[in-house]
Amino acid sequence: MPEAPTTEPWAGTPPVPHALRPGAMPEAYMAKIAEGDERYWVPIVENVSSKPVWISPTLNMWADVLMATKPCIVNRHYHPKPIWAYTISGKWAYLEHEWTATAGDFIFEAPGESHTLVAYEHEDPMKVFFVVSGPLMWLNENGESVGHFDVFDYMELARTHYDAVGIGADYVDTLIR
Numbered sequence: 634m635p636e637a638p639t640t641e642p643w644a645g646t647p648p649v650p651h652a653l654r655p656g657a658m659p660e661a662y663m664a665k666i667a668e669g670d671e672r673y674w675v676p677i678v679e680n681v682s683s684k685p686v687w688i689s690p691t692l693n694m695w696a697d698v699l700m701a702t703k704p705c706i707v708n709r710h711y712h713p714k715p716i717w718a719y720t721i722s723g724k725w726a727y728l729e730h731e732w733t734a735t736a737g738d739f740i741f742e743a744p745g746e747s748h749t750l751v752a753y754e755h756e757d758p759m760k761v762f763f764v765v766s767g768p769l770m771w772l773n774e775n776g777e778s779v780g781h782f783d784v785f786d787y788m789e790l791a792r793t794h795y796d797a798v799g800i801g802a803d804y805v806d807t808l809i810r
């Protein structure tokens with residue numbers, strides 16, 4: 634049961650019985666995903682890290698909070714699959730587009746797009762909630778593919794990091810749905 638109602642008009646309403654179908658996986662809940670213990674951010678490159686909040690090996694997808702603590706080129710890549718983004722704090726952009734995103738801004742990246750993600754100088758770190766479909770194809774400055782990164786690379790990186798910081802590699806398993 635969630636928190637008990639007080640004056641809410643739905644007080645007394647029962648939950649749906651048998652809410653979870655046999656074989657269905659339980660929901661994933663994580664409080665205050667952009668805050669807390671810094672060990673949960675997995676380093677990607679210098680000043681850039683990612684806190685996974687949901688991982689799906691079967692869909693080759695994940696959701697994370699991507700953080701850049703200093704202005705930098707976060708990375709340059711091509712997407713064969715779609716991406717959704719919601720800006721929590723800081724300022725960021727793709728060099729290939731007209732807009733500059735700050736807190737509250739939403740972006741959908743259509744499949745078939747290459748871009749260079751940059752973080753700006755700002756009083757707050759860049760924190761963006763991303764729902765990512767793998768793979769990302771890393772690009773050089775000419776837009777040529779020089780490598781790839783998918784959910785399996787992400788899980789390996791996260792397991793190694795969580796093991797090293799004392800959280801334990803198995804923490805990754807709790808994020809998988």
Ligand SMILES: [Fe+2]
Pocket residue numbers: 710712716742748
């Ligand atoms: Fe992207």
